[in-house]
Amino acid sequence: xxxxxxxxxxxxxxxxxxxxxxxxxxxxxxxxxxxxxxxxxxxxxxxxxxxxxxxxxxxxxxxxxxxxxxxxxxxxxxxxxxxxxxxxxxxxxxxxxxxxxxxxxxxxxxx
Amino acid sequence: xxxxxxxxxxxxxxxxxxxxxxxxxxxxxxxxxxxxxxxxxxxxxxxxxxxxxxxxxxxxxxxxxxxxxxxxxxxxxxxxxxxxxxxxxxxxxxxxxxxxxxxxxxxxxxxxxxxxxxxxxxxxxxxxxxxxxxxxxxxxxxxxxxxxxxxxxxxxxxxxxxxxxx
Numbered sequence: 001x002x003x004x005x006x007x008x009x010x011x012x013x014x015x016x017x018x019x020x021x022x023x024x025x026x027x028x029x030x031x032x033x034x035x036x037x038x039x040x041x042x043x044x045x046x047x048x049x050x051x052x053x054x055x056x057x058x059x060x061x062x063x064x065x066x067x068x069x070x071x072x073x074x075x076x077x078x079x080x081x082x083x084x085x086x087x088x089x090x091x092x093x094x095x096x097x098x099x100x101x102x103x104x105x106x107x108x109x110x111x
Numbered sequence: 112x113x114x115x116x117x118x119x120x121x122x123x124x125x126x127x128x129x130x131x132x133x134x135x136x137x138x139x140x141x142x143x144x145x146x147x148x149x150x151x152x153x154x155x156x157x158x159x160x161x162x163x164x165x166x167x168x169x170x171x172x173x174x175x176x177x178x179x180x181x182x183x184x185x186x187x188x189x190x191x192x193x194x195x196x197x198x199x200x201x202x203x204x205x206x207x208x209x210x211x212x213x214x215x216x217x218x219x220x221x222x223x224x225x226x227x228x229x230x231x232x233x234x235x236x237x238x239x240x241x242x243x244x245x246x247x248x249x250x251x252x253x254x255x256x257x258x259x260x261x262x263x264x265x266x267x268x269x270x271x272x273x274x275x276x277x
Contacts, residue, residue, distance in 0.1 A: 001119065003230045007221050009123045009156075013149075015214035016130045022206030025199075028139050028185060032146050035177065036130060039153050042169075046162050046240075047232060054233030067239045067248045073165055074249070077172050078260045082267035084177050088184045089274040095188040 006047035013040035027091050027101040031084075038080050045069045045076075115234050118159055126152035143181050150174045160232070162240030 013036060020033030049069030056065035091101060098105045129148040136142045150173045157166035221227070238244055249257060 001115065001232045001234055003227050003232055004221065005119065005123075006232065007227070008218065009126070011214055011217050011221070012127055013130055015210045015217075016127070016134065018213055019206055019210035020134045022209055023203045024134065026139055028181065029133075029142050032133060032142060032181065035173070036133065036146065036149065039150065039169075039173070042165075043153055043156055046157060046160055046165060049239065050160050050162075050232045050234070050237065051230055053237050053239050054231065057233065057237060064239055064244055064248070066237075067244055070162060070165060070240060070245060071248055071253050074168065074245075075256060075260060077168060079263065081172055081177060082263050084180060085267050085271045086274065088180055089271040092184060092188060093274055093277075101188065 003047060003051050006044065010040045010044040010047070013037075013043070025102050025104055027094065027103050027106075030103060031087055031091070035080065035084070038076065042073045042076055045073050115159065118155075122152050122155045122159065126156075139185050140182065143178055143185065147174045147178050150178070157240075159234065160240065161235050161237060164240060164242050164245050 017033045017037035017040065020036070021030050024030055024033065046069065049066035051066075052069075053063070053066035056063040094106070095101055126149050129145045129152060132145040133142045133149065136145060150169060154166040154169045154174075157163070157169060
């Protein structure tokens with residue numbers, strides 16, 4: 001399987017996430033689009049890890065090249081989980097203050 | 112066309128279609144459910160790449176924990192419908208144009224990058240995606256980041272409680 005297929009798939013998913021962040025006004029949906037972009041990057045990291053692993057395996061049959069990328073993906077998932085918990089707490093607090101989750105109400109920091 | 116290619120294209124179409132449905136759904140709960148389908152498709156891609164540990168972790172952490180958190184918050188704050196007014200057509204159009212040009216730019220960049228021309232992926236061979244090599248790497252070379260991530264979780268938990276308390 002050529003690496004380009006995976007790159008195009010991940011670019012498409014990432015761009016859909018970008019379009020979502022730019023067009024939607026519901027803060028929760030914007031946050032979900034950020035998760036979508038994170039997942040596109042994760043998939044691309046795993047694809048590149050398998051690409052380099054394939055070339056290293058041809059030289060050395062016991063090589064573990066490419067394992068770092070999968071550990072990276074694991075840590076990205078860890079950080080995303082922490083980020084989501086704080087972000088959703090912020091959204092709940094924002095709803096308590098403004099009774100809305102529309103991000104257009106957030107154009108000022110005061111009051 | 113081999114079975115792997117068929118599965119790849121089916122899963123890709125499923126992922127992109129569900130991702131588009133995340134954007135066009137009016138109800139945020141439907142968006143969450145479509146996003147769970149996207150995560151299942153991405154887990155299918157991980158299984159296709161023989162990254163079994165990440166496939167399971169993706170389902171457990173993303174579809175099982177994070178999306179449930181989203182559903183909790185949506186039901187807690189009770190947003191029934193998007194109260195988005197209809198007259199922001201121009202904003203949507205500009206957003207789609209901006210995202211489309213971003214995609215075009217990156218695709219053009221990939222097309223003319225010399226380093227990845229003719230490179231192929233190892234699909235089902237290789238053991239680096241299994242639990243045993245990943246666990247050995249995680250607890251030997253990456254044990255310090257692993258412990259630091261537990262501190263990060265603790266601080267995120269304290270932060271979420273403090274933000275949500277007042």
